Amino acid sequence: MQDTSDQSALGIRAEVARLKRERIVEAAVDLFYERGYENTTLDAVAERLEVTKPFIYAHFGSKPELLAEICARGISSSLDAINRVVTRDIPVEQRLKEIGCEFVTAVLRNQKHIAIFTREEKNLLPDGFERINAMRREFDKKLTDILEEGNRSGKFDIEDTHLAALAIGGLVSWSYVWYRPFGRLSVEQVASRLSVMILNLAGAKD
Amino acid sequence: MQDTSDQSALGIRAEVARLKRERIVEAAVDLFYERGYENTTLDAVAERLEVTKPFIYAHFGSKPELLAEICARGISSSLDAINRVVTRDIPVEQRLKEIGCEFVTAVLRNQKHIAIFTREEKNLLPDGFERINAMRREFDKKLTDILEEGNRSGKFDIEDTHLAALAIGGLVSWSYVWYRPFGRLSVEQVASRLSVMILNLAGAKD
DNA sequence: CCTACCGATCGGTAGG
DNA sequence: CCTACCGATCGGTAGG
Numbered sequence: 001m002q003d004t005s006d007q008s009a010l011g012i013r014a015e016v017a018r019l020k021r022e023r024i025v026e027a028a029v030d031l032f033y034e035r036g037y038e039n040t041t042l043d044a045v046a047e048r049l050e051v052t053k054p055f056i057y058a059h060f061g062s063k064p065e066l067l068a069e070i071c072a073r074g075i076s077s078s079l080d081a082i083n084r085v086v087t088r089d090i091p092v093e094q095r096l097k098e099i100g101c102e103f104v105t106a107v108l109r110n111q112k113h114i115a116i117f118t119r120e121e122k123n124l125l126p127d128g129f130e131r132i133n134a135m136r137r138e139f140d141k142k143l144t145d146i147l148e149e150g151n152r153s154g155k156f157d158i159e160d161t162h163l164a165a166l167a168i169g170g171l172v173s174w175s176y177v178w179y180r181p182f183g184r185l186s187v188e189q190v191a192s193r194l195s196v197m198i199l200n201l202a203g204a205k206d
Numbered sequence: 207m208q209d210t211s212d213q214s215a216l217g218i219r220a221e222v223a224r225l226k227r228e229r230i231v232e233a234a235v236d237l238f239y240e241r242g243y244e245n246t247t248l249d250a251v252a253e254r255l256e257v258t259k260p261f262i263y264a265h266f267g268s269k270p271e272l273l274a275e276i277c278a279r280g281i282s283s284s285l286d287a288i289n290r291v292v293t294r295d296i297p298v299e300q301r302l303k304e305i306g307c308e309f310v311t312a313v314l315r316n317q318k319h320i321a322i323f324t325r326e327e328k329n330l331l332p333d334g335f336e337r338i339n340a341m342r343r344e345f346d347k348k349l350t351d352i353l354e355e356g357n358r359s360g361k362f363d364i365e366d367t368h369l370a371a372l373a374i375g376g377l378v379s380w381s382y383v384w385y386r387p388f389g390r391l392s393v394e395q396v397a398s399r400l401s402v403m404i405l406n407l408a409g410a411k412d
Numbered sequence: 413c414c415t416a417c418c419g420a421t422c423g424g425t426a427g428g
Numbered sequence: 429c430c431t432a433c434c435g436a437t438c439g440g441t442a443g444g
Binding site for chain 3: 054055
């Protein structure tokens, strides 16, 4: 009963609370993405859920805390993506390709969260900001390590691995700016094509 | 006397007005970058200049117009960069390399403007937004054309040139996020190293 | 978790 | 271009 990671182990009370939080986050993500954080009142978020503002304050301490939750979800989706691949026992160039795919997919599936984090950084409280930035640094570190490993084994040819990690991170993260669901390319197509570019960028021999 | 593009041809009156506008923009850029647009009052901008708010309203119609001016400068610096290179009569792979250098340099020299544009898009009025977005599309078009040309002449090997242009645009634009003046790398070093990565990404043969 | 409200903030302007 | 101000907005909460 201490296990809060497994939904089915939660009591009804906690499960209902979780559901309500999810609905609040969903509504806030849509509105913050569409109008911007400061241009969205909590009254508007409440209205979309057909409740009133104190409903939100029962689940989040303040507007910046709600924002921090959204931003954390955005960045942790990218971190989860790299973590899923990083320990796999496959050749380093295949690992980079997989990271590319998973990372792009995570960014595009969490497009709104990533956009909100990128735009609204200045509206986070210092502790929320620090927590989230730590994830960003962890991501860069893991990606740099892969590139380093590929360099050492002669599979990649990169002059500055840390810079290359930032370049790859930017190339992928920026896709939240231009990607349109229901546009020319599916998430899978973008993921696969950007991964090829990432391997080229790393000077991978095929 | 109709020529407003040449500073020395302006009357004193117009020149003073231009100077004042510049100082307002500079102060606003620093504060919007540091605190965010909505968290910066025009009183704070005025205070930094040791004037009062109506001084600003003598030069800009509204807060969103001031923002639009800043964003337009950011994006037009990138557009100028590509325009300086695009017509040069040099091999296509050299042209791409030069575009990389100039583009990175433009982004890092206008880091605050680019950051503000990326973050504060939702605070632009529709017409300001449209004007600025047109520049973004023009940039993408010109870059795509270069990649297309390189593909045709067998110098590049790109599956999807439009997507590659977006990838390169993202890789470079995102540098506003992580670049620190007085950090490990100078603007020139970043420009040169990212350009190499861009050529690799395009599958350029050397 | 709703009703009702407060208190502070701030873009914009009238008047000079 | 300053002084002085307005009018609207909105995050947050008291009371029930």
